[in-house]
Amino acid sequence: MRYRVEYTERAARLRDFLPADDxxxxxxxxxxxxxxxxxxxxxxxxxNDELTRASREDSAMVEFIVIPSRRVVYVLxxxxxxxxxxxNVI
Structure with missing residues (x-):
């Protein structure tokens, strides 16, 4: 089952202003x-942190926290x- 995704303000701002391909x-x-x-x-x-996770693929990187009880992934x-x-293109 898919988790709901929430973004911090900084991550959401980056997502909104990236060029279309990125x-x-x-x-x-x-x-x-x-x-x-x-x-x-x-x-x-x-x-030393059991909560913050990360993933990379095709030059993209995200750090996130998973809240299993609410089925939410927070992109930090x-x-x-x-x-x-x-x-880094930011």
């Missing part, structure tokens, strides 16, 4: 995380990395 990449990753937040493409972000941070355009 936005598609980011939203594809967010959909994948919403389908299975504990799947093989995700992992703990920090070694989102980024697009693209070396030819400059390592």
């Amino acid at each position: 936005r598609r990449r980011l939203l594809r990753l967010v959909r994948k995380v919403a389908e299975d937040p504990y799947g093989p493409g995700t992992g703990l972000r920090y070694t 941070e989102a980024d697009i990395y693209d070396a030819p355009r400059g390592y």
